[in-house]
Amino acid sequence: MKRIKVQVAPRHYDVMMERGLIDHAGRELVRLLGKGRRCFVVTVLQVRKLWGGKLEASLTKAGLRVEFLEMGDGETHKNFRTLESLAERMVALGADRNCAVIALGGGVVGDVAGFLAACYMRGVDFVQIPTTLLAQVDASVGGKTGVNLKAGKNLAGAFHQPLAVLIDSDVLATLPEREFRAGLYESVKCGVIGDAALFRFMEANSEKVLRRDGAALDRVIAASVKLKARVVAADEREGGLRRILNFGHTLGHALEAETGYKHFLHGEAVAWGMIGAVRIAQATKRITDVEAERIVRAVFSFGGLPEVKVSPKKVLARLVSDKKSQAGVVHFILPKSKIGAVEVVTGIPDSVVLDAIDALRRLSAG
Numbered sequence: 001m002k003r004i005k006v007q008v009a010p011r012h013y014d015v016m017m018e019r020g021l022i023d024h025a026g027r028e029l030v031r032l033l034g035k036g037r038r039c040f041v042v043t044v045l046q047v048r049k050l051w052g053g054k055l056e057a058s059l060t061k062a063g064l065r066v067e068f069l070e071m072g073d074g075e076t077h078k079n080f081r082t083l084e085s086l087a088e089r090m091v092a093l094g095a096d097r098n099c100a101v102i103a104l105g106g107g108v109v110g111d112v113a114g115f116l117a118a119c120y121m122r123g124v125d126f127v128q129i130p131t132t133l134l135a136q137v138d139a140s141v142g143g144k145t146g147v148n149l150k151a152g153k154n155l156a157g158a159f160h161q162p163l164a165v166l167i168d169s170d171v172l173a174t175l176p177e178r179e180f181r182a183g184l185y186e187s188v189k190c191g192v193i194g195d196a197a198l199f200r201f202m203e204a205n206s207e208k209v210l211r212r213d214g215a216a217l218d219r220v221i222a223a224s225v226k227l228k229a230r231v232v233a234a235d236e237r238e239g240g241l242r243r244i245l246n247f248g249h250t251l252g253h254a255l256e257a258e259t260g261y262k263h264f265l266h267g268e269a270v271a272w273g274m275i276g277a278v279r280i281a282q283a284t285k286r287i288t289d290v291e292a293e294r295i296v297r298a299v300f301s302f303g304g305l306p307e308v309k310v311s312p313k314k315v316l317a318r319l320v321s322d323k324k325s326q327a328g329v330v331h332f333i334l335p336k337s338k339i340g341a342v343e344v345v346t347g348i349p350d351s352v353v354l355d356a357i358d359a360l361r362r363l364s365a366g
């Protein structure tokens with residue numbers, strides 16, 4: 001089994017990776033949680049049907065006490081109502097502060113279950129078992145948990161690091177194609193911001209990766225997790241370095257918001273956002289055309305993206321009013337001279353941003 005250390009306070013933890021790991025999750029978790037421990041597995045119906053049985057069998061066999069808590073599927077359920085109902089159900093089931101919460105699902109389940117673990121009785125132990133590629137390479141590592149408010153995404157939450165993250169890439173076999181590809185763009189991001197070898201691997205092996213070849217996939221997931229672990233260890237709470245993980249996200253978030261979160265999956269919006277950032281980097285002479293085209297080609301090699309049909313002016317307005325932007329100052333993460341390095345940049349002229357958004361519209365219209 002592969003173990004990647006995440007070195008954060010209050011304690012370090014491992015991301016454990018192995019194909020088929022869900023079948024011996026119990027063996028690993030009983031070491032961390034102790035025999036007889038009560039575990040509440042937060043999940044959604046679909047994932048429970050596909051993978052819940054295996055996990056339950058494995059945890060029970062290892063001597064853990066397991067109960068499932070289902071929540072509604074999808075981003076619209078990532079809110080305080082869901083959190084409250086889960087917490088009330090735990091109280092009704094007699095969960096005390098010694099119980100553990102396990103997230104079995106995608107990033108939505110991970111964020112809600114993590115926030116539940118952070119606040120239930122002022123905090124209980126938490127374990128992540130991510131089942132989407134996006135959650136495996138990104139959402140499950142780093143300790144950010146939370147829910148959405150009407151005013152915007154992820155506006156309420158807490159940092160709550162898990163005791164462990166268990167990644168079994170076999171569970172990705174059942175993931176819908178579009179969800180799978182959306183996760184791959186986050187790994188392309190990891191390559192561009194800090195791992196040129198990962199980028200080259202994805203560039204050269206896109207077919208294998210798209211076929212979900214086990215070894216290729218594990219290589220991509222492990223490298224992405226390592227990169228994220230390295231960044232969050234250096235900057236747990238997003239002072240400076242952690243910002244680089246937002247490559248593609250400045251424009252990506254604006255595209256998602258401008259289309260009401262219905263047109264793009266998050267990873268797809270980030271894919272367009274990365275291409276936009278590359279165009280801005282070209283216009284401001286940060287990267288050569290050759291390197292820029294390599295990034296654009298790599299993104300497109302993982303499949304078609306939904307069309308960008310937005311008003312560049314409206315997207316620009318969103319960038320400035322983004323609730324998370326700092327005092328209206330827009331930060332772009334831009335490639336810096338070569339693949340594998342980026343910098344945080346402010347003060348990009350509006351005209352350059354508008355041109356980049358327009359370039360996306362033209363590219364996507366073919």
Ligand SMILES: NC(=O)c1ccc[n+]([C@@H]2O[C@H](COP(=O)([O-])OP(=O)(O)OC[C@H]3O[C@@H](n4cnc5c(N)ncnc54)[C@H](O)[C@@H]3O)[C@@H](O)[C@H]2O)c1
Nearest residue numbers: 046074106107108109131132134135138139144171174175
């Ligand atoms: N905490 C963080 O650091 C962080 C980072 C990135 C994203 N996120 C959050 O993650 C969320 C997006 O996560 P997501 O893309 O995983 O979406 P998701 O959790 O909604 O999962 C997508 C869909 O896949 C299904 N699914 C999950 N695993 C499956 C499997 N193995 N087989 C078949 N179907 C499966 C789910 O039922 C769901 O319908 C967003 O809310 C985002 O804010 C958090």
Ligand SMILES: [Zn+2]
Nearest residue numbers: 186249266270
């Ligand atoms: Zn993202």
